[in-house]
Amino acid sequence: MVLRIDRYHRLESRPGDRDLQNGFAARVHDPLWLLARQWQMGEHQGENASSPVRIDCTVTRTPIAPLAGDPAFDPTVVPAEALVESELDDWWTIGRRVRVGERFAANPATAEAKGVRFLDPPPPYDAFAGRLDGRAIWLGRERLGIAEAAFGGDAPPADSPQAWDSFRLNYNTQFDTAERPLAVIDHHGGPMDWYSADAATESPLAEPAAATAMRATIPMPLEYPGAPHSRFWEIEDANVDIGGYPPDTAHFATMLLVDLVYSHGDDWFLFPVAAKAGHIVTIRSLSVTDSFGKTYSSEDLDNANIKYPGLHAPGDFSIFKCDGLKDESLVLWPVAESPLESAPVERVQFGVDEHSNVLWALERIVDTREVNGVGGEPDDGHPQYPAAVPVSNLSGKRQYTYVPAAGVESRWHPYILDWKAESEPAFTQWGLADYSLQVPRPTPHPEAQVLKAGTAAAPQIHRISAAAMARGGLELERRWQLARDMTGRPVLWVQRQRRVLRNPPARTIRFDVMEESEPVP
Known part of the structure; x- marks a missing residue:
């Protein structure tokens, strides 16, 4: 019997060695093996043989024009979120509404006028119930016969263009630039940055402005x-x-x-690039000098006589690419960094109910308060719902039995899918009637602003694109947002944000129908 014993050799530290210099030196006792190993791993190809030590670049900065040409809506100063998401009349805070209303306390035009006083305002402003509402007076100034001069310095400033699309439940707007217009399409509310805008490709791409002087930086x-x-004995972060x-x-x-x-x-x-917020920043030329003194320039790409043809931009890789602009261009917005936000002013949930074959819009929060199934009286200013169209042949004699509806709630608003819409299939808002009472009455109209379309002077029936509705339903919230612009001044606006739900709201409901019955002999 032969007993074979294998001996293993291994390197171990010498805990008794007090000389730290040997450890930091990292001596190699077999340099030939190390060279062979480096050759085997391809380290002798010299791909990373040098490091950049100097960068020279020229940059162009194309400003983004203000919305509607108004300097108050300048994207170089005001955060992009406030410009895109701002609503009409969101200048009117509760404090301003109360202060402006006090100006007309002695005005006879508001003494007996209807709809110009606070009715059940949300807490903690319920103490102002019955006081004059400055916003209501401003909106009804023509009806009340009050001139704009009567508001003095409390007249509201001009509103930014309305970007909210009530049909598709998102924001859409456009900013003009000297290169190409920037289109903000399908913005759901929330933070905005370079990815929120795309250049309008239907317009020709113009050359940017004159480039700045070449500037040297250290990478x-x-x-x-x-x-x-990069250091040999530097230890990485143990928490990552x-x-x-x-x-x-x-x-x-x-x-x-x-x-x-x-x-x-x-x-x-x-390496740093001098840029300004609210501009399209483009690197026109770039020159890199490495540690061996060799220079690589982007201007030498087309020169066939140069051995090293310069810097090649990756053709299939980009991190901050904006569609419609050059690969070396970047859109810089002044964004609202960590804005303060209020509790939800409104929260409405949408969901397709297969049992009832409708799209429900459920009001959860209205005017900062959670609501239940009890609503107020129908609004006389709401537009009329579409007229019902019979779907059966009524030429012959029939006998029907009327079956009233059941399970109707005032905060549940139905939308009926219209396949014959002119543009695309859409859900059209309808109303319900409660026939469980002795005297049937229609349920109140929606109070949430996200369920209204048109303007206060010309209201329209709210319609929602079928393509905008997610399978699990949607949720829309309105919140006050407070941030600061580039000069440090406060900026206040109301934001609408759209989210996708996991499960749509649904309820079992039976509509009031006329069921055909047997003729009475």
């Missing part, structure tokens, strides 16, 4: 949590574990992140 390595440090992200095919973004960290984690460099 710095990109640093982020978990990135490998890049390997903790699962690099599987179901998480493609994490696969790219892990590949970036472990293959090119210390190959990215940053």
Whole structure:
């Protein structure tokens, strides 16, 4: 019997060694093996043989024009969210409404006028019940015979153009620039940045303004949590574990992140670019000088006589690409950084109910208060609902039995799908009637602003595009937002934000119908 014993050799630290210089030196006892290993890993190809030490670039800055040409709506000063999401008459806070109303306390035109006083305002403003409402007086000034001069310095400023699309339940607007108009399409409310706008491709792309003088900067390595440090003995942050992200095919973004960290984690460099908020910033030319004194310039791309043809922009990779603009252009908005927001002023939920075959719009919060199934009287100013169209043949004699509806709630507003719409299939707002009472009466009209269309002077029936409705339903909220502009002044506006629900609101309901019955002999 032969007993074979294998001996394993391993390197271990010497805890008794007090000389730290040997550890920092990191001596290699077999340099030939190290060179062979470097050759095997392709490190002798010289792909990362140098580092950039100087950047020279020229930049153009094209300003974004104010909305409607009004300097008060200048995107170089005012946050983009306030310009796009601002509602009509959102200048009227409760304090301004009370203060302006006090101006007309002795005016005989408001003494017996209807609809110019606060009716059950939300807490904590319920103490102003019965006081004059300055906004109501302003909107009804022609009816009351009050001139605008009577408001003095309390007259509201001009409103920004209304960008809310009540049909598609999103924001749509356009900003003009010298290069191309920037279109904000299908904005659901919330933060805005470069990804919120696309250049209108139907307009020709004009050349930007004259470039600034070439500026020299010093590039710095990109640093982020978990990135490998360039120094030999520098330890990474122990609280960030890049390997903790699962690099599987179901998480493609994490696969790219892990590949970036472990293959090119210390190959990215940053350099500052002088820019201004509210501008389209474009890098016209770029020149990089490395640690060996070699210069790579973007202007040498078409010169075939140069051995190193310069800087090539990636043709299939972009991080901040704005459609319709050049690859080297970036849209910079002044955004509302962490704005203060109020409690929901309104919250309305939408959902297609297959049992009732309608789209329900359910008012959850109206005027900052949670509401139940009890509503007020129908609004006389609401437009008339579409007339009912019979779907059966009424030429012959029939006998019907009337069956009243059941399960009707005043805060549940039905929308009927209209397949014969002129533009596209849409849900049209209808009304319900409560026939469980001795004297049937229609349910109140919607109070939430998101369920209204048109203007106060010319109201319209609210319609919703069928393509805008998600399978699980939607939720719309209105909130006050408070931020500051580029000069530090406060900016206040009302934001509408759309979210997708997991489950749509639904209820079992039976409509009032006429059921055909057997003729009485």
